[in-house]
């Protein structure tokens with residue numbers, strides 16, 4: 001952290017918007033003035049301007065029972081109607097909603113009319129299969145149009161989706177399906193990744209194998225055509241869609257109707273089902289998508305590279321862009337397959353004008369060198385966004401210079417699964433940007449940096465980031481666990497939301513994010529819990545004890561590093577097997593490849609305090625190759641010496 005702080009104290013580059021950009025910008029300084037004068041009135045205006053309400057709301061916020069907020073409570077809307085039908089009715093049905101680019105190079109352009117038609121049929125299928133408003137539907141799909149169609153079809157009938165990233169294992173899928181008591185699963189036979197076909201349906205079959213599952217049907221999209229096992233509950237997506245009526249009238253639902261659950265890692269082993277509802281969530285995703293990305297829906301081609309399995313894919317692939325009637329690229333592939341210029345080729349092909357991606361990707365491209373993007377025409381790009389982890393000033397500058405041709409503004413956006421939408425970001429055309437800083441709260445959002453006792457820190461000081469007033473797209477709870485919701489976010493600072501991130505204010509009062517202050521790691525912009533990986537490691541018969549830390553990594557921000565003690569009874573096995581390879585594979589199989597540790601150190605002891613708490617700080621020193629810090633609070637101060645000797 002100290003390296004980062006040094007950086008930000010010396011960072012003096014500033015980029016003011018050009019007068020032309022500022023004059024034409026979607027966001028104007030007036031937004032800040034309006035929000036400061038009447039915060040709730042500002043959000044009510046946004047909700048009315050950006051969305052269609054079947055029944056207008058009269059109340060903006062009910063915060064009488066914190067931390068349970070209600071926004072636009074007496075209003076009614078249909079989220080899918082807002083993302084689809086109303087654009088068609090407004091005469092924009094022929095506008096392309098999705099330029100879908102498949103990994104093997106197949107592609108489809110889908111207009112708003114076509115997308116609406118498919119969602120209507122899919123909604124009829126869900127109803128035919130007995131799914132009702134409030135029921136949960138699990139979605140486990142690759143980045144294909146059916147992922148977007150499924151989410152919108154679920155929303156259209158007032159049901160609740162739980163999208164599970166396709167990279168998660170059968171076990172992770174099962175625990176999420178069970179926690180939400182899902183009635184239906186939508187999946188595909190398989191997907192493409194780096195030129196290979198990978199299966200998806202077997203993971204669903206394994207997840208549902210116990211037979212006591214709440215799931216009555218599995219809808220299967222045919223993507224790869226590979227052989228799949230077939231059970232009584234399985235139905236082909238294309239057969240079902242062909243068998244139902246093409247018409248479907250969207251019914252209104254209350255603004256606080258649950259829209260989705262999305263599981264994310266916390267500080268314990270059990271992922272949290274973050275609950276989002278409809279009106280407030282859609283208002284803030286649409287508002288931020290429009291003003292943070294300077295959206296001009298008639299002319300822009302927008303591309304967010306996130307998978308729909310993450311919150312960025314929910315808010316900035318599905319809901320924000322479609323509510324705003326944007327044209328966007330939906331991409332199934334990876335950045336480097338079949339060649340390392342694949343992304344730039346996509347940008348050239350579709351003349352992408354707005355790109356939203358993660359620092360990890362930018363740092364990977366930096367390593368490969370600027371000659372690769374320079375082979376492509378990237379002049380269509382006029383705005384660049386970053387999300388998921390702190391972006392170091394070097395990566396920010398490279399993004400601006402090499403990808404943005406030194407003219408496209410870069411916006412670094414801070415937010416979380418829990419916040420639902422962007423909370424801290426520069427506004428292009430308004431803010432003078434600074435490499436490495438997320439800068440300022442967006443209009444209508446109140447952010448404070450507090451010390452441990454809850455006092456606001458001054459400029460130049462660091463502390464903990466909190467959101468001090470409720471916001472429209474805030475999480476409404478943790479599915480099935482109101483106590484955990486209160487404990488995790490609200491116990492620390494009363495009715496201010498504690499985000500779990502450290503941050504610092506510079507001399508101008510701009511915000512610099514410094515990473516998590518809890519046991520949550522951030523690997524390539526994805527959240528992983530140390531506890532979840534530790535429990536996976538100790539579930540293996542070889543393991544006696546395990547401790548996991550997030551160690552700094554040049555490309556992925558952090559990397560998972562594990563310290564494992566082998567059971568005495570297993571030491572024989574361990575002496576002639578590659579234990580670390582076995583355990584790495586085990587974690588990948590139990591949780592998913594993203595959780596696979598970069599390194600596993602086999603040790604005889606772990607550093608613990610007298611009360612038995614593992615001192616991860618010291619293990620992080622080892623993992624990052626630093627001198628070991630203060631060991632005086634260890635129960636046995638010689639432990640660190642023993643560990644470092646063993647690892648020499």
Ligand code: PRX
Pocket residue numbers: 264311312386387388389390391412413414415416417418438499500501513514515516522525526527
């Ligand atoms: O630590 C922060 C980091 O990612 C966490 C949220 O992760 P997740 O819920 O998976 O959502 C990621 C995409 C919104 C935060 O607590 N984070 C996210 N954006 C930034 C960031 N850290 C620094 N700068 C950012 N722009």
